[in-house]
Amino acid sequence: MSLSFTGSNRRARNVLITVLAIVLLIIGSYFLFRTPRLTNLAQSSVVQLAPLKTAWANGDVIVVIRHAERCDLSSAPCLNAPDGITKRGKDTAVKLGEHYQKLGLDQADIFVSPLTRTRQTANFMFNRDVEAQKWLAGCKGIMLKTSLETKRPGHNLILVTHSDCIREIEKHLNVHAPEKPPYASSLFIVLGHDDKKPRALGFFYARDFNSDWMNQK
Numbered sequence: 001m002s003l004s005f006t007g008s009n010r011r012a013r014n015v016l017i018t019v020l021a022i023v024l025l026i027i028g029s030y031f032l033f034r035t036p037r038l039t040n041l042a043q044s045s046v047v048q049l050a051p052l053k054t055a056w057a058n059g060d061v062i063v064v065i066r067h068a069e070r071c072d073l074s075s076a077p078c079l080n081a082p083d084g085i086t087k088r089g090k091d092t093a094v095k096l097g098e099h100y101q102k103l104g105l106d107q108a109d110i111f112v113s114p115l116t117r118t119r120q121t122a123n124f125m126f127n128r129d130v131e132a133q134k135w136l137a138g139c140k141g142i143m144l145k146t147s148l149e150t151k152r153p154g155h156n157l158i159l160v161t162h163s164d165c166i167r168e169i170e171k172h173l174n175v176h177a178p179e180k181p182p183y184a185s186s187l188f189i190v191l192g193h194d195d196k197k198p199r200a201l202g203f204f205y206a207r208d209f210n211s212d213w214m215n216q217k
Contacts (some may be wrong), residue, residue, distance in 0.1 A: 038170070038177045039202030041188065042209070049213045052201055055215070059107050059154040062147055064166050064190040067113075067121040068073065068093045068206075069183045084116040090124050092184045092206050097125030100158070104212035109152060112160040113137040121184070122160040130160065139165035144172040148198065151191075173200045179198040182206070 041049065055061045068089030071078035076086040087095070105126070106202040113136035122130040135146050136159055143165050151157040159165075166181040173189070181187070184206035189198050 010170070016217065036175050038175050038187075038200060040208075041202040041204050044202065045211055046216045051190060052188055053214055054073070055193075056103060056156060059152075059156050060191040060193060060196075062151055062191070063156070063158045064147075064169055064187040065096075065121075065125075065158065065160045065185060066163050066166055066181045066183055066185050067115075067118040067160060068124075070117045071194040079120065081116050084120045089121070089183065093121045093124040096184055096186075096206050096209055097127065099209050099211040100125065103214055105158075107154060108158055109150075110158045110160070111136060111150070113162060113165075115162075118160050124127045136161040136165060139168050141168075143168040144198065147189075169191075170200065173198060175200045177203060 020027045041052070052061070053107065061100065068085045070089070071084055071086050072084055074086050074088075077087045079085055079087050079090050110122065110126060110130050111133045112118050112130045114132040114134060115137055118136070119130070119132060133150075135142060139146070139161065147157065147159065147169065163181045166185075166187055169187070169189070170176060177187075181203070183207055186206075186209065188201045188203065190201045191198055
């Protein structure tokens, strides 16, 4: 009787060891192979932002910006059109655009999704009508590829689009953000100076965006 009991304990112990080994393997694989987390650039030092500063000066940057606060999903007052942005969203877009002006837009190509909320955001950011591109609304499966094809050498590319398109480009760059891209947030992608391979450098929330780092040494 005791032999049978001992044998059962041994089998139970072996099963427990096997289960623990599998759990540890799964946990280890997760930390080894999980996609890198995007950096909040507002928490970066001037030294850490140096590659972005250099890439911007060389025209090797793609910026993907989500539109400002949309009217139909907010209790805030609408600007005018129900499919557009709120008055608060307009103020955010204007302020964000001032920072991009300070970064320098002389060598920047700017395109926008044709939807009202993105067009309004871009128009208030850059104080002019921005050329619309249909692929910035229907971006599934093509966002990164088309962005790279659209970008001209020596010119930064600024794209005002939607959260789904930002998620799409994150997926193809094998990175993930801690949350759904907030309104008017900016994802910065840097192209290698020699190989032109895209790398997601990080993001700025609209509330944290500040262009002062561009002039700091």
